[in-house]
Amino acid sequence: xxxxxxxDFLGLKISNDIEIETLLTLKEATPNSxxxxxxxxxxxxxxxxxxxxxxxxxxxxxxLPDDVxxxxxxxxxxxxxxxxxxxxYEPSVIEDEPILQKGAKVAKSANFGQNVKIGKNSTxxxxxxxxxxxxxxxxxxxxxxxxxxxxxxxxxxxxxHSGTVIGSDGFGFVSKDNSNEKFxxxxxxxxxxxxxxxSNCTIDRATLGKTIIKSNAKLDNLIQxxxxxxxxxxxxxxxxxxxSGSTKLGVGVIMGGQSATAGHLEIGDRAMVAAxxxxxxxxxxxxxxxxxxxxDIKLWRKTQAAIMRLVKKx
Amino acid sequence: xxxxxxxDFLGLKISNDIEIETLLTLKEATPNSxxxxxxxxxxxxxxxxxxxxxxxxxxxxxxLPDDVxxxxxxxxxxxxxxxxxxxxYEPSVIEDEPILQKGAKVAKSANFGQNVKIGKNSTxxxxxxxxxxxxxxxxxxxxxxxxxxxxxxxxxxxxxHSGTVIGSDGFGFVSKDNSNEKFxxxxxxxxxxxxxxxSNCTIDRATLGKTIIKSNAKLDNLIQxxxxxxxxxxxxxxxxxxxSGSTKLGVGVIMGGQSATAGHLEIGDRAMVAAxxxxxxxxxxxxxxxxxxxxDIKLWRKTQAAIMRLVKKx
Amino acid sequence: xxxxxxxDFLGLKISNDIEIETLLTLKEATPNSxxxxxxxxxxxxxxxxxxxxxxxxxxxxxxLPDDVxxxxxxxxxxxxxxxxxxxxYEPSVIEDEPILQKGAKVAKSANFGQNVKIGKNSTxxxxxxxxxxxxxxxxxxxxxxxxxxxxxxxxxxxxxHSGTVIGSDGFGFVSKDNSNEKFxxxxxxxxxxxxxxxSNCTIDRATLGKTIIKSNAKLDNLIQxxxxxxxxxxxxxxxxxxxSGSTKLGVGVIMGGQSATAGHLEIGDRAMVAAxxxxxxxxxxxxxxxxxxxxDIKLWRKTQAAIMRLVKKx
Numbered sequence: 006x007x008x009x010x011x012x013d014f015l016g017l018k019i020s021n022d023i024e025i026e027t028l029l030t031l032k033e034a035t036p037n038s039x040x041x042x043x044x045x046x047x048x049x050x051x052x053x054x055x056x057x058x059x060x061x062x063x064x065x066x067x068x069l070p071d072d073v074x075x076x077x078x079x080x081x082x083x084x085x086x087x088x089x090x091x092x093x094y095e096p097s098v099i100e101d102e103p104i105l106q107k108g109a110k111v112a113k114s115a116n117f118g119q120n121v122k123i124g125k126n127s128t129x130x131x132x133x134x135x136x137x138x139x140x141x142x143x144x145x146x147x148x149x150x151x152x153x154x155x156x157x158x159x160x161x162x163x164x165x166h167s168g169t170v171i172g173s174d175g176f177g178f179v180s181k182d183n184s185n186e187k188f189x190x191x192x193x194x195x196x197x198x199x200x201x202x203x204s205n206c207t208i209d210r211a212t213l214g215k216t217i218i219k220s221n222a223k224l225d226n227l228i229q230x231x232x233x234x235x236x237x238x239x240x241x242x243x244x245x246x247x248x249s250g251s252t253k254l255g256v257g258v259i260m261g262g263q264s265a266t267a268g269h270l271e272i273g274d275r276a277m278v279a280a281x282x283x284x285x286x287x288x289x290x291x292x293x294x295x296x297x298x299x300x301d302i303k304l305w306r307k308t309q310a311a312i313m314r315l316v317k318k319x
Numbered sequence: 320x321x322x323x324x325x326x327d328f329l330g331l332k333i334s335n336d337i338e339i340e341t342l343l344t345l346k347e348a349t350p351n352s353x354x355x356x357x358x359x360x361x362x363x364x365x366x367x368x369x370x371x372x373x374x375x376x377x378x379x380x381x382x383l384p385d386d387v388x389x390x391x392x393x394x395x396x397x398x399x400x401x402x403x404x405x406x407x408y409e410p411s412v413i414e415d416e417p418i419l420q421k422g423a424k425v426a427k428s429a430n431f432g433q434n435v436k437i438g439k440n441s442t443x444x445x446x447x448x449x450x451x452x453x454x455x456x457x458x459x460x461x462x463x464x465x466x467x468x469x470x471x472x473x474x475x476x477x478x479x480h481s482g483t484v485i486g487s488d489g490f491g492f493v494s495k496d497n498s499n500e501k502f503x504x505x506x507x508x509x510x511x512x513x514x515x516x517x518s519n520c521t522i523d524r525a526t527l528g529k530t531i532i533k534s535n536a537k538l539d540n541l542i543q544x545x546x547x548x549x550x551x552x553x554x555x556x557x558x559x560x561x562x563s564g565s566t567k568l569g570v571g572v573i574m575g576g577q578s579a580t581a582g583h584l585e586i587g588d589r590a591m592v593a594a595x596x597x598x599x600x601x602x603x604x605x606x607x608x609x610x611x612x613x614x615d616i617k618l619w620r621k622t623q624a625a626i627m628r629l630v631k632k633x
Numbered sequence: 634x635x636x637x638x639x640x641d642f643l644g645l646k647i648s649n650d651i652e653i654e655t656l657l658t659l660k661e662a663t664p665n666s667x668x669x670x671x672x673x674x675x676x677x678x679x680x681x682x683x684x685x686x687x688x689x690x691x692x693x694x695x696x697l698p699d700d701v702x703x704x705x706x707x708x709x710x711x712x713x714x715x716x717x718x719x720x721x722y723e724p725s726v727i728e729d730e731p732i733l734q735k736g737a738k739v740a741k742s743a744n745f746g747q748n749v750k751i752g753k754n755s756t757x758x759x760x761x762x763x764x765x766x767x768x769x770x771x772x773x774x775x776x777x778x779x780x781x782x783x784x785x786x787x788x789x790x791x792x793x794h795s796g797t798v799i800g801s802d803g804f805g806f807v808s809k810d811n812s813n814e815k816f817x818x819x820x821x822x823x824x825x826x827x828x829x830x831x832s833n834c835t836i837d838r839a840t841l842g843k844t845i846i847k848s849n850a851k852l853d854n855l856i857q858x859x860x861x862x863x864x865x866x867x868x869x870x871x872x873x874x875x876x877s878g879s880t881k882l883g884v885g886v887i888m889g890g891q892s893a894t895a896g897h898l899e900i901g902d903r904a905m906v907a908a909x910x911x912x913x914x915x916x917x918x919x920x921x922x923x924x925x926x927x928x929d930i931k932l933w934r935k936t937q938a939a940i941m942r943l944v945k946k947x
């Protein structure tokens with residue numbers, strides 16, 4: 006799509022026209038993508054972005070690398086949300102035959118969009134739906150009634166249990182003047198090799214870019230993974246955990262049952278969050294945390310003991 | 320159904336016979352409905368009910384408006400539960416063709432009960448099931464593997480993501496003498512315009528009457544909405560929230576991730592409940608709450624600080 | 634399968650060969666089963682096991698009953714995990730016709746593995762998948778898009794709501810040297826009579842043996858029941874509860890909304906855990922508990938009051 010078409014749609018001016026293939030964050034952006042800058046927190050990303058064009062406020066134009074085209078507005082977030090509507094997925098009811106590699110088996114009642122690829126010796130059981138351009142690697146088992154939305158990619162040796170939904174829209178709205186405008190979710194989900202995901206989980210697609218679950222991560226049931234999360238290799242996520250958007254877990258992180266994170270934070274390698282822990286800020290690796298807000302688990306246990314002493318004195 | 324048939328089934332006497340079309344609460348009741356009164360909390364509703372007949376204890380008969388027929392029993396709740404069995408939905412395996420308005424598209428593998436209507440330009444994707452008499456408005460997207468039970472209504476411009484279940488039974492049992500008798504759930508779910516619901520949510524049908532999600536409300540994933548809840552316009556409900564039966568949210572309420580409410584309470588317009596907040600009583604609007612039991616968030620933060628001071632003194 | 638074949642696969646020696654039909658815990662084991670001993674906690678079970686053979690460390694061989702064959706290793710848990718791979722379910726895409734008793738009805742779009750039996754007057758609605766050897770009792774309603782994995786058994790008069798998954802794998806991995814090896818889940822789920830299960834629940838199959846939900850238990854929506862749990866008769870489990878593996882609930886236990894348990898513990902008959910209660914150790918029956926870690930609810934309320942006093946003094 007021509008940048009000029011997007012600019013017209015938004016009512017913004019541009020100094021030069023280029024071809025835009027997709028929308029991406031400043032950090033992930035490529036020369037054929039449009040990005041946006043809406044909070045000073047990402048100023049370093051702005052200064053080094055490889056984007057072809059950026060939607061931003063006038064005062065920040067000076068930080069743009071050379072040759073990056075500026076789309077100036079007072080409301081960059083709202084404008085980017087509007088721009089996403091041009092790239093939104095058009096839901097399709099076409100059911101097509103998948104492309105099967107040797108040894109791949111699909112149940113008769115499984116349904117496929119267009120251009121779906123199933124790798125060697127993989128099995129897709131009854132009632133599954135795999136959307137347009139989904140790719141499944143080799144030696145996978147997709148249990149019955151799993152839904153995988155368009156453009157998502159699954160690696161080799163993965164197991165996905167029934168009822169799990171991969172690639173549904175991240176929760177993104179622009180709330181303004183008592184209205185909730187949709188920020189269309191145009192990214193996808195990438196699941197690497199040897200990942201197992203339990204039943205009735207929800208793994209949201211990225212707003213822009215990708216939500217990624219790295220190799221050997223194991224997820225239990227009823228888990229929520231928000232848009233743009235990154236789950237590190239060998240991580241263990243127990244049932245009913247909820248990770249808000251853009252949470253980044255390191256290698257070998259363990260999230261106990263019903264624990265959760267606020268968004269846009271990082272948990273370091275081999276950190277463990279005890280059951281029910283509520284993580285509100287980034288945490289260092291190689292330590293154990295508990296409580297809400299989550300703190301070092303020894304400290305949390307001390308607080309519990311102190312509370313009990315308050316009562317027992319009486 | 321004749322009231323006399325119901326009375327016979329319950330072993331209760333009536334002074335007059337009328338036609339009963341449905342069962343409703345005292346407040347919602349119409350002249351052709353049967354209602355019940357089982358707790359003094361609803362005495363005002365009893366005094367002003369428009370019901371044709373009411374099941375109640377003898378001592379409250381004096382509060383009944385003129386012409387309302389009394390069915391007298393010592394166990395009105397249990398008797399009403401028994402009466403619901405006469406109105407219970409008979410599950411059907413009939414799969415029929417839906418009635419499509421112009422531009423409506425349904426996937427070949429989507430399944431429909433009888434008398435299902437799909438509005439203009441709406442899309443119903445693979446593997447969905449829409450039960451008898453379901454109505455979908457215009458310009459909706461129903462993603463794959465959604466289930467909508469009989470008699471539920473969806474407005475215009477709604478998006479419902481995969482795995483979500485709308486209209487399953489509310490959780491209602493009469494526990495007595497070590498048994499759990501089913502209170503059949505004979506209401507429905509009504510979803511107004513421009514509502515988006517994430518994946519793997521559960522929206523229970525009303526016990527009597529309707530569960531309602533008002534226009535422009537946005538729900539994330541894995542959310543539980545109990546029977547007879549009312550979700551106000553422009554409300555935002557984040558992932559893994561649980562609303563117990565008959566919770567009423569005002570306009571623009573925000574419920575943070577994993578927050579929850581006890582049942583039969585109201586949260587005022589534009590109130591915000593922080594993540595993990597547990598609401599145990601009605602809350603005023605235009606304020607922010609947190610903690611469990613939920614209190615003003617500033618107070619909750621003070622309690623957290625005070626707990627930390629207990630520990631750090633040592 | 635010959636024990637010698639298993640021993641060869643594991644690289645372990647045996648003194649005698651027998652036929653092994655399945656793998657079971659020491660307590661449930663039968664003469665044609667292989668078991669394992671990996672923690673001193675189960676020494677009594679070891680001394681009285683009826684297993685045909687046991688994988689264990691050398692120092693514990695002396696506690697084995699006569700005639701039980703020992704498979705000696707320093708890593709019994711890891712070896713047992715490896716042995717489970719020999720008994721793992723081979724996922725199948727075969728869709729067959731179920732065996733229907735008189736009055737049983739199945740929707741055309743429901744899918745069945747091989748050798749599925751549907752009892753008298755039971756109904757299986759659209760889009761359900763019932764795996765190989767599943768048995769459904771009489772007078773059941775299985776609502777649309779339910780998934781029941783192979784070998785699971787449902788009693789009479791049961792109701793299972795949409796999106797619920799019964800029999801998916803328990804969450805079992807052997808974490809060692811930065812890898813997560815799968816402990817294959819070769820048990821099943823048994824649901825007794827008159828059980829109702831809400832929508833989008835997940836009931837995991839047992840690792841070895843069975844996960845069991847006893848008669849008249851009622852489960853709300855979005856509930857996680859871990860592998861090898863035992864839910865007592867007449868229990869009530871409210872929405873979003875999570876029970877970790879091997880939790881045992883007595884008769885008439887009530888678990889409030891979003892409450893949870895750590896694994897391998899027991900809750901006594903008629904105990905009640907209030908909403909959000911987090912049970913970390915076994916609890917006596919006939920009492921009410923609350924808080925996290927869960928304590929007597931009166932004590933929990935006192936702690937809440939004490940915390941508030943801390944703040945109000947200032």
